[in-house]
Amino acid sequence: MASIRLSVPATAKRGDVIELKALIQHPMESGYRRGSRGEAIPRNIITRFECRYDGETVFAADFHPGIAADPFLTFHTRATRSGPVLFRWTDQHGESWQETAMLTVT
Amino acid sequence: MIRLSGLGLALVAVAACTPAAPPETHLDAPFERLQSGYDFLTPETQALQDDTFSNPGYLWVDRGAELFNTSDADAPSCASCHTTGLAGVAASYPAIDSDSGQLLNLEGRINTCRERHQHLPALDYESDALRALSAYIANQSHGLPLSVDISGAAATHYANGRDYFFTRRGQLNLSCHQCHDQNAGKRLRGDTISQGHGNGFPAYRLEWQTLGSLQRRIFDCDTGVRAEPLPLGSQTYIDLELYLSARANGLAMESPAIRR
Numbered sequence: 051m052a053s054i055r056l057s058v059p060a061t062a063k064r065g066d067v068i069e070l071k072a073l074i075q076h077p078m079e080s081g082y083r084r085g086s087r088g089e090a091i092p093r094n095i096i097t098r099f100e101c102r103y104d105g106e107t108v109f110a111a112d113f114h115p116g117i118a119a120d121p122f123l124t125f126h127t128r129a130t131r132s133g134p135v136l137f138r139w140t141d142q143h144g145e146s147w148q149e150t151a152m153l154t155v156t
Numbered sequence: 157m158i159r160l161s162g163l164g165l166a167l168v169a170v171a172a173c174t175p176a177a178p179p180e181t182h183l184d185a186p187f188e189r190l191q192s193g194y195d196f197l198t199p200e201t202q203a204l205q206d207d208t209f210s211n212p213g214y215l216w217v218d219r220g221a222e223l224f225n226t227s228d229a230d231a232p233s234c235a236s237c238h239t240t241g242l243a244g245v246a247a248s249y250p251a252i253d254s255d256s257g258q259l260l261n262l263e264g265r266i267n268t269c270r271e272r273h274q275h276l277p278a279l280d281y282e283s284d285a286l287r288a289l290s291a292y293i294a295n296q297s298h299g300l301p302l303s304v305d306i307s308g309a310a311a312t313h314y315a316n317g318r319d320y321f322f323t324r325r326g327q328l329n330l331s332c333h334q335c336h337d338q339n340a341g342k343r344l345r346g347d348t349i350s351q352g353h354g355n356g357f358p359a360y361r362l363e364w365q366t367l368g369s370l371q372r373r374i375f376d377c378d379t380g381v382r383a384e385p386l387p388l389g390s391q392t393y394i395d396l397e398l399y400l401s402a403r404a405n406g407l408a409m410e411s412p413a414i415r416r
Contacts, residue, residue, distance in 0.1 A: 053219050
């Protein structure tokens with residue numbers, strides 16, 4: 051399952067610094083824990099997150115097992131032109147998901 | 157963050173500094189005022205709960221809304237019957253289902269609709285879909301006071317739940333009452349014991365790193381006193397939920413709350 055909550059302003063003035071937020075639903079199982087019977091719980095994590103604004107990468111992060119479940123990211127970029135803001139995240143198996151929000155720059 | 161397996165040591169300490177236990181009075185609301193578990197959180201955790209964007213519990217609320225509105229296979233969607241939503245409903249659960257006479261909690265009510273009205277198999281307790289649907293419906297009662305009915309057919313369930321609450325159990329031989337009535341507000345290792353209300357559930361527990369049901373919380377408390385917990389969804393836990401809700405009637409619903 052792959053849910054995400056995005057916070058992207060609908061509009062911004064050209065030149066404004068805008069805040070972008072993403073909350074991604076993911077167990078981020080570290081691979082270091084054991085179940086109640088002592089069995090190893092396999093690692094299951096997101097390894098990469100990227101945000102592209104009108105085709106240009108404005109933020110990217112590599113994730114490692116130390117990141118808690120349901121990662122929450124906040125970052126900033128400068129509003130330059132109207133366009134899609136695309137969020138894409140990929141797990142360790144190479145499966146990826148994406149979600150887009152539109153930003154109108156006035 | 158407390159590790160339940162470690163509760164033992166800490167409990168001995170609590171027991172030791174509690175003066176000779178007063179006789180159990182079976183008072184149903186022994187508090188000057190009802191206080192949500194929220195009041196016992198740090199300001200940072202309270203802020204996370206209050207921020208309806210970054211509170212991760214809303215991931216399940218969102219997903220529940222999706223599930224509620226889409227139909228599965230040939231079954232009608234929940235929304236096709238419940239066209240005006242289910243505002244206020246969760247605040248009155250557990251409740252008696254008039255068709256079967258059974259006491260159902262919210263999870264049981266959802267599964268009854270799946271079986272009875274959608275002809276779909278019940279969802280597993282604590283499955284992602286059931287947690288999502290129950291969080292979505294519970295959230296529609298956000299801010300409303302708990303108001304369960306304990307009259308009529310519910311009365312025996314209430315009495316059974318109350319019994320469970322007052323019975324000592326586990327290797328540590330402690331009852332819910334001893335912690336949540338008699339020691340509320342006191343420290344248990346790194347944690348503060350709250351009054352033990354269920355108004356925030358399904359809740360996102362930082363220790364779980366996920367959203368979970370009230371029964372999962374109760375299961376953890378039973379495990380904490382080294383008692384054999386009951387299986388999730390068992391009737392006794394549903395009865396206990398009724399007792400917990402009745403004991404907290406009037407307290408505002410908070411799901412999805414954040415808890416340690």
